[in-house]
Amino acid sequence: MMFIENGGVTSPKGFRASAGYAGIGDDKQKGDIALIASTVVGNAAAVYTKNKVKAAHIGVMKNHLVGGMAQAIICNSGNANTCTMNGTEIAQRTCEIVGRELDIDPVFVLPASTGVIGVEMRIAPFENTIPELCENLSKENGTAAAKAIMTTDTKPKEAAVSFICGGRECVLGAVTKGSGMIHINMGTMLSFMTTDAAISAELLQKALDEEIPDSYNQVTIDGDTSTNDTLVIIANGEAGNVIVDREGADYDSFRVALHEMSVFMAREIAGDGEGCTKLIQAHVKNAPGKEQARVISRSIISSDLVKTAIFGEDANWGRVLCAIGYAPCDFSVINVDVDLSSKAGSIPVCRGSMAVGFDEELAAEILKEEEVDIEVDLHNGDEEAFAWGCDLTYDYVKINGEYRT
């Protein structure tokens, strides 16, 4: 398993992408519509937001994935197509247009939207743009697609990893958008993955369901679970491996690739949280259970007080203890150790749930780095988990006080 330099969603064999500007969003240069398509139909699986208020695309995507197959993903930014009267119709029509232009069954097209909630959609921008998107599909447009689906992201998020499966070299590519309204409970933003490995839809779904709790669901930017969160993967089999349709070494190899990719994207999303200056990783170890470790690590990176302290480069570990203490699960807080670490070093700030004297200057040096790790040892079991978040800054307030208008 290794990352491919400058890899992305078009790195796997048979996948191409294109991007354009449909006038839905307001940044012509960035674009607001992207198409990702495989040359052949593939197996597919997806996971969605647990928010009760759901984007219209989610219902349509679920219907289209009943058969576990897909060939293309069409995604717009600038409008979430959520709480809209005509949302489902627009999402369906969009798939029909893509199907017509690519000459494939519309049921193999998966729609997705991100942006502002509650603004009516029109079909015209899709009608006007999709024919050109279909014409322009190419291997070179992965980054353009990654940019077009961004909202408040400051940079495109894409990667690809290669892995061996059934004796063949396979590739897993991904593109993701994050930035705001991001919290556990599926829980991702939009993330589209492509692979040329041949693998059954059942195992794709199983792999996603296994993977999500330890990567995408461990990311929090602002505690808000979006209405649109969607992760979808299409496996087109173009790598020529014997299809992976049961658990075993090949499935494990795919799982490792999926895990590495998912953690990479989780960190990318957290590190590019709205207005953030630092990626915060919480690592909770020696917890009584896996789920407790997950919940406690999320509680830490979800705390506005921890987030502002890290922004202020202040080793205010009492807020970490506080966030551990209100994590909603059973465990003991009588013997908690906390270390702060980064590229600049590591420092114990709490031992046995009590204050320990530490060098404030060294702590400040550690907190100056762009990634800060909060290491927690509960001495209360042997399970561990990671969670990823970011600091809470003036710019988060600025971005979200002014986002819609």
Next chain:
Amino acid sequence: MMFIENGGVTSPKGFRASAGYAGIGDDKQKGDIALIASTVVGNAAAVYTKNKVKAAHIGVMKNHLVGGMAQAIICNSGNANTCTMNGTEIAQRTCEIVGRELDIDPVFVLPASTGVIGVEMRIAPFENTIPELCENLSKENGTAAAKAIMTTDTKPKEAAVSFICGGRECVLGAVTKGSGMIHINMGTMLSFMTTDAAISAELLQKALDEEIPDSYNQVTIDGDTSTNDTLVIIANGEAGNVIVDREGADYDSFRVALHEMSVFMAREIAGDGEGCTKLIQAHVKNAPGKEQARVISRSIISSDLVKTAIFGEDANWGRVLCAIGYAPCDFSVINVDVDLSSKAGSIPVCRGSMAVGFDEELAAEILKEEEVDIEVDLHNGDEEAFAWGCDLTYDYVKINGEYRT
């Protein structure tokens, strides 16, 4: 039941207060230590934080309240006495000093602390200050006490209400501190209530347990449940009413006074949240159950995205729908109405979970006010609840990026 002008914790008969500066905090003028005392021992009850990491004062207070009686409250700001090696000893010693100076049993003294977590406490500041505090006890020092317990609060929070109980006019007074690390799950800050009504400790506890879920537990500033949250009430019987020791008209009269006071304080706390410019009230009606109404209203005022939108005076109701949708309870989101209202007027922004056209200028006028109400009708039952929070501002980030250092 009516509010008393300039009322506070010393308004009930037999209660006095004093305040001073012990050198624990860093604002000499504001002070950092307060004493509230009754001339006679009273019945008492308390509720505490549900955070697993608890301030040392909580264990001591619980022990002292086993008998359901108390006469004095001693409270410092500037140091939370949490995660400290000697915390319990300091809290006990503090009560002993107060007991010695007031010539009362130390078990009738209740300690409380608020401030930074994880900094060792010393007994000397208490030794040096308490004798003078005991000498200076007076009816006039209620506001001084209210100021001395503040941390990042911008103003003291105190009030008193009069009510009729057992044919006598009784008074309920209260002082509260709020501002940060404030979230449901008991959930208050520090709040001390005094009343000259005679009422049994059992009924005091019952009244608190009934009242908390609809007032103090419906306040969120930042989603962080403090390690120190404590609400305590002492009833000294000096009003001369026949003791309230069973449910009935007199208990109901006390409950009304307690409810009005608690809602008043909940709004005071929310309206003075760290860095805030606006009080936000969420009112959820026609929910399938009381608890759902509470959870959904809290979800709205807890959302960083709703909070920043209100700060930006942006009628971004999609974020309200989003926050409703991820509230962790069962209800239907198919027919949700949302109105925004304030002194400047009221405007429907969502009907049947869909966008409705509205006058953006009028909406902006409404959001300019210092209190903004978000009115939600779920059309899914007949229960309602209120929750209170505040906007998320640059100053919240500033205050909490710089608090400890």
